[in-house]
Amino acid sequence: MSVKGIDVSAYQGKPDWAKVKKSGVEFAILRILSSKGKDTSFEHNYGGCGAAGIRMGVYRFSYALTASQAQKEAKEVIEALAGRKLELGVWLDLVSRLVRETFNGVMQKWCREHGLWYIGHNLEDENTHCSLATGPAHFFRMQAHQDAAGIDLIGGQLMPGKDFPQAWYGNTDGDGEFYHYGIAKLASSAAHIDPGKKGRSFCEVFAVYGAIAGSRLRKYVYDHLMVNGINEMIPAPPFIPGAEEACSLRENLYVNRMCHLLHR
Numbered sequence: 001m002s003v004k005g006i007d008v009s010a011y012q013g014k015p016d017w018a019k020v021k022k023s024g025v026e027f028a029i030l031r032i033l034s035s036k037g038k039d040t041s042f043e044h045n046y047g048g049c050g051a052a053g054i055r056m057g058v059y060r061f062s063y064a065l066t067a068s069q070a071q072k073e074a075k076e077v078i079e080a081l082a083g084r085k086l087e088l089g090v091w092l093d094l095v096s097r098l099v100r101e102t103f104n105g106v107m108q109k110w111c112r113e114h115g116l117w118y119i120g121h122n123l124e125d126e127n128t129h130c131s132l133a134t135g136p137a138h139f140f141r142m143q144a145h146q147d148a149a150g151i152d153l154i155g156g157q158l159m160p161g162k163d164f165p166q167a168w169y170g171n172t173d174g175d176g177e178f179y180h181y182g183i184a185k186l187a188s189s190a191a192h193i194d195p196g197k198k199g200r201s202f203c204e205v206f207a208v209y210g211a212i213a214g215s216r217l218r219k220y221v222y223d224h225l226m227v228n229g230i231n232e233m234i235p236a237p238p239f240i241p242g243a244e245e246a247c248s249l250r251e252n253l254y255v256n257r258m259c260h261l262l263h264r
Helices: 017-022 042-052 067-081 095-113 125-130 176-181 183-193 207-212 215-227 245-262
Strands: 005-008 027-034 055-061 090-093 149-153 166-168 171-174 201-206 233-236
Touching: 017 042, 027 042, 027 067, 042 055, 055 067, 125 171, 149 183, 176 183, 183 201, 201 207, 201 215, 215 233, 215 245, 233 245
Parallel strands: 005 027, 027 055, 055 090, 149 201, 201 233
Antiparallel strands: 166 171
């Protein structure tokens, strides 16, 4: 049985919690503190959830890097709660920030010291970029220290006209809609909103598409990615099945020239 819940902060304004309850929401995790102090909508949200019979927990972003800093943040939450009880407890937005700083931040520093760009991608398939079980929980934080925003489409996820549930290399019931309308925009959006990326986005592509990735399918996938804001393609392997090496290299060169022309 599934239970519908939401997380809410001042960015959502001051909801009408009676209407929220009628929409089927049964629990809410409310932001209690931001880096500037108590969330400006917290009191409204706490009172509204209580009146509507919606179960509650609270969360705050944690910026702690030491035990003493973590203790201080915990104490601030206790003080802000002022003895109020919570059925769903206190939550910390912590792990995705640790991935950003203690993995990608460290990798970028090493690359800078050695005159290298730092680029890469995580698993985005079936929305794993939002998961703590198989991903970093937050696509944009994971990408924060990278010099170009990256995704991959290597398993047959994107096929012409199949923007509906369909099988691919990694899933028997894949989210075709996400691969058509979502995944490329993750990278192009990250490239757009992060000044350090200077608009750069890339996609590792094909690989286990295998023999079906002939020139016609490759053109479709390349065109789709270019239209959705990807401006560098990394084909893996770089050769078209059954084609001469020189033909494959010319195609790859042409595609990336087109990317650069479209996204200058």
